[in-house]
Amino acid sequence: MAYSKKVVDKFENTLENPQAFNVGRFDPKEENVGTGMVGAPACGDVMKLQIKCEPKGNTHIIKDVKFKTYGCGSAIASSSELVEMLIGKTLEEAKEIKNKEIVDALELPPIKIHCSVLAEDSIKQAIEDYESKQ
Amino acid sequence: MSTQSTIYLDYASTTPVDPRVASKMMQYLTPDGEFGNPASRSHRYGWKADDAVEEARSHVANLVNCDPREIVWTSGATEADNLAIKGVARFYKSKGNHIITSKIEHKAVLDPCRQLEREGFEVTYLDPNEGGVITAEAIKNAMQENTILVSIMHINNELGTLNNLEEIGNITREAGAFFHVDAAQSTGKVDIDLSKLPVDLMSFSAHKTYGPKGIGALFVRRKPRVRIEALIHGGGHERGMRSGTLPTHQIVGMGEAFKIAKEEMESDHLKIKTYHEQFLKEAMKIEHAYINGDLDNKVPNILNISFNFVEGESLIMGLKDIAVSSGSACTSASLEPSYVLRALGRKDELAHSSIRFSFGRFTSDEDIKNTLSILNKVVDRLRELSPLWEMHLDGIDLDTVKWNTH
Numbered sequence: 001m002a003y004s005k006k007v008v009d010k011f012e013n014t015l016e017n018p019q020a021f022n023v024g025r026f027d028p029k030e031e032n033v034g035t036g037m038v039g040a041p042a043c044g045d046v047m048k049l050q051i052k053c054e055p056k057g058n059t060h061i062i063k064d065v066k067f068k069t070y071g072c073g074s075a076i077a078s079s080s081e082l083v084e085m086l087i088g089k090t091l092e093e094a095k096e097i098k099n100k101e102i103v104d105a106l107e108l109p110p111i112k113i114h115c116s117v118l119a120e121d122s123i124k125q126a127i128e129d130y131e132s133k134q
Numbered sequence: 135m136s137t138q139s140t141i142y143l144d145y146a147s148t149t150p151v152d153p154r155v156a157s158k159m160m161q162y163l164t165p166d167g168e169f170g171n172p173a174s175r176s177h178r179y180g181w182k183a184d185d186a187v188e189e190a191r192s193h194v195a196n197l198v199n200c201d202p203r204e205i206v207w208t209s210g211a212t213e214a215d216n217l218a219i220k221g222v223a224r225f226y227k228s229k230g231n232h233i234i235t236s237k238i239e240h241k242a243v244l245d246p247c248r249q250l251e252r253e254g255f256e257v258t259y260l261d262p263n264e265g266g267v268i269t270a271e272a273i274k275n276a277m278q279e280n281t282i283l284v285s286i287m288h289i290n291n292e293l294g295t296l297n298n299l300e301e302i303g304n305i306t307r308e309a310g311a312f313f314h315v316d317a318a319q320s321t322g323k324v325d326i327d328l329s330k331l332p333v334d335l336m337s338f339s340a341h342k343t344y345g346p347k348g349i350g351a352l353f354v355r356r357k358p359r360v361r362i363e364a365l366i367h368g369g370g371h372e373r374g375m376r377s378g379t380l381p382t383h384q385i386v387g388m389g390e391a392f393k394i395a396k397e398e399m400e401s402d403h404l405k406i407k408t409y410h411e412q413f414l415k416e417a418m419k420i421e422h423a424y425i426n427g428d429l430d431n432k433v434p435n436i437l438n439i440s441f442n443f444v445e446g447e448s449l450i451m452g453l454k455d456i457a458v459s460s461g462s463a464c465t466s467a468s469l470e471p472s473y474v475l476r477a478l479g480r481k482d483e484l485a486h487s488s489i490r491f492s493f494g495r496f497t498s499d500e501d502i503k504n505t506l507s508i509l510n511k512v513v514d515r516l517r518e519l520s521p522l523w524e525m526h527l528d529g530i531d532l533d534t535v536k537w538n539t540h
Contacts, residue, residue, distance in 0.1 A: 008451070015452055015515050023519055040537035041483035041522055044445055044471065048521035068521040070443065073451035076519065125538070 003073065004107035010077035022083045024066040026050045034130025036122040045071030045115065047079050049122040051086065051094075053130055059090045060130070067122075074112040078102050082119040091127050141456045141501045145342075145494030146291055146319060146436050151387065152344035152495070158390045159346065162186060162383040172380045173371065183382045190389025194338065194351055197321060197392045200328040206352045206372045207385055211318035212242040213365075214337035214352035215285075217376065218314040219246040221362030222283050222335065223255055226312075230280030234311075236260040236268045236287070237477040242337075243285050243316055256280075265428025266293040266478055270301035281311045288326075288336075289319035292474040292490055293427030294436025296324070303332030312360055318342055318350075322395030322402065323433050328353060334360045340384070344495060345391030349384035352376075402495050403434070409493045409502050410434035416506045420513055422526075426475055426488055435494065440480070440487040443523040444516045446471075449489055452512035456505050459490050483522075483532075 014021040025048075028035045032053055039046040052064040065086050069079040081102050086094055099116035102108070108116055142150075151159075161167045162183070172187045174180025188202070195202040208214045223233060235247050237259045247257045258276045262268050268286050284306045286297055299315060306313040314335040320326060322343045328336065336353040340346055354360050354375065368377040395402075414437065417423055422442040441449060446460040460472065471485035480488075491505070517523040522532060 003451075011448070011451055012454070015512070015519070018515065018518055025524065037521065038538045041486070041532060042481070042537075044447075044482075044486040046521050046537070048524075068519055068524060070520040070522045071445050072447040075445075076448055121538075 002109050004109075006106045007074050007077045007108065010080050010106060011073045014076060014080045021080050022065050022067060025068065026052055026064075026066055031133050032130075034126040034128070034133070036125030036127075036129060038121045038125060039071070039118050041070065045069070045075045045118060047071070047075065047118050047122045049079065049082070049119075049126045051123075051126045051130060053091065056090070059092060060134075062086050062089050062091070062094060071115065071118075072112070074106070074108055075115040075118065077106055078108070078115040078119040079122070081105050082123060086123065091131070094123055095127060097123060139455065141505055143491045143493060143497070143501065143505060144457045144459050145497075146294075146490065146492035147459055148341050148347065149344045149494055150496065151341075151346050152391060152394060154394060155345055155387050155390045159383045159387040162386050168382070170382070172382055173369070183380075186382055187380055187385050190385045193389035193393040193396075197396045198317075198326040198328050198336070198338075198353065199330075200353055201356060204328075204353050204356055206354055206375045207380055208337075208350045208352055208376055209348055210341070210350035211240075211316065211337045211339035212350075213376075214339075214350050215240070215242040215314075215316055216246045217352050217362060217365055218335040218337060218354075219243065219283065219285055220250065220365060221375075222312050222314065222360065223250050224253075224363040225361050226282045227255075230278075230282040231255045232278045232281040233257045234260065234273060234276045234281060234284045234286075236262060238262050238266065238268070238290055238292075238474045239285065239287055240291055240316060240318070242318075243287070247285070262295075262477055264479055265431060266290055266295035266426065266474075267428060267431055268297050268302070270298060270305055273302050274305050277305070277309045277311070281309060283312045283314060285314040285316070287316040287319075289317070289323065289433055289436075290427070290474065291319050291436075292472060293438050293478075294319075294432040294434075294492075295427040296431055296433065299331050299333055306334075307332045319433075319436075321392060322399050323435055325399075328355075334358075335362075340388035340391055343391050343395050346384055346387040349381060349388045351388070398495075405495075406493045406497070407434045409497060410437060412502055413437060413491065413493075413506065417509065420510060424484060426478065426480065426484075435492055437491045437493075438475075439489055439491070440475075440484040441489070441513050442484060442487055443520050443526055444487055444513055446487050446489055448516055449487070449512060452516055453489075453505075453508060456508060458492075460488055 053060040099120040102116035170179025170183035172183040191202040318339040426438040475485035
């Protein structure tokens with residue numbers, strides 16, 4: 001398997017120390033929480049991403065993130081990588097994140113690019129959910 | 135990390151060469167060894183090499199109880215499968231163009247069948263029953279007037295399940311079709327008696343039985359006679375069925391490995407059976423673990439388990455100090471879940487969650503104990519990471535969820 005050291009390290013670190021890598025859940029009913037879940041068990045990957053935000057000026061800022069991912073090593077690494085990119089960003093900034101950034105950061109092999117697409121979709125959906133509550 | 139610190143539980147993929155085999159092979163390579171060409175008839179270098187090749191042929195024949203003249207050396211089981219399937223189909227094409235095989239065969243059988251379809255043959259791919267077994271009844275129902283060949287494996291490489299060669303062979307005999315068996319996983323694991331079994335062709339591999347890679351053999355029955363069209367021409371070695379200078383050291387290695395397999399089959403089996411029982415008992419204590427393949431009809435050296443709510447590749451990655459595989463090593467680069475598990479009718483998510491553990495001659499008590507403890511830990515951790523496990527704990531039936539596929 002041709003995984004980069006970055007994918008392997010990210011995966012192993014997340015597995016070894018899940019709390020430090022934002023594995024977990026928020027109550028999805030809370031008003032300041034947005035939840036996104038993409039993928040399907042039959043396809044081999046499901047990502048759940050939750051953002052906790054607060055208003056700042058005329059926008060909202062992502063204060064905290066939790067995730068859970070069922071999938072291959074690079075799906076888990078991609079979620080974990082995305083989470084690190086999100087904290088402290090405004091929703092506008094978060095919407096701008098493209099899967100390519102995850103591909104580059106982890107040096108994902110071509111066959112695993114769909115993992116980064118899934119991660120991008122999960123943040124889009126989480127933001128949508130959050131905005132619908134505001 | 136050195137390979138040696140990784141526990142090896144992937145014996146169904148390949149085995150290390152037994153040191154006794156390797157030291158014997160060394161005697162047929164160097165200037166002070168018997169390096170001659172077995173086909174050289176004019177000097178003692180050739181005669182000695184030929185003697186060694188024939189002795190090895192006897193060891194192989196002896197393990198499966200056939201005549202040494204029925205053994206044809208090939209580069210491995212893949213070539214043996216190709217030679218048997220294409221060889222019979224092309225030789226007997228005037229008699230019929232229908233072939234029967236199964237969906238759980240190795241690619242070395244499926245791909246030659248696909249090739250024959252391109253050449254105008256018709257192939258039926260049978261489903262296994264839910265235990266991973268191809269029944270004689272399924273073969274009987276698929277038989278046609280024009281069926282010339284049935285190719286069914288003995289032991290499935292992913293599940294370890296056993297097909298009943300006697301029952302299937304009785305049907306093919308009655309129907310007048312040839313019966314080829316891929317027995318790459320069988321040698322040294324179960325008794326094979328070709329003097330009694332109604333099998334016409336059987337493929338063997340050295341490297342699954344503590345011999346070297348790059349050598350295998352095809353059994354081609356003499357009575358009743360089976361004829362095959364060669365794939366490789368150039369010198370007429372192996373009675374015209376497989377040309378090419380015989381690799382003496384490889385052949386000697388296979389012979390020695392099969393000789394040891396005959397002597398040690400029982401002790402190997404006893405040891406591995408104990409490991410299997412121990413592993414099964416402990417692994418089944420993990421919630422939502424499912425055995426793939428019929429437990430009552432399988433060999434103990436292969437154990438295929440699905441851990442629900444955990445994806446197989448991530449589990450393999452998590453088990454970084456243990457060498458295991460999800461299904462066949464040939465397909466592990468693809469994203470598809472195992473086609474063998476799918477053929478069993480397993481749900482896709484369970485097919486995505488499967489791991490094959492395979493034990494062997496050099497497996498130790500420690501290996502089993504350590505693997506079980508790491509396995510428990512990693513499954514727990516991955517479930518902590520799994521949104522599916524969370525939903526399951528919340529009492530959500532995953533089958534009723536509308537998934538947001540991409």
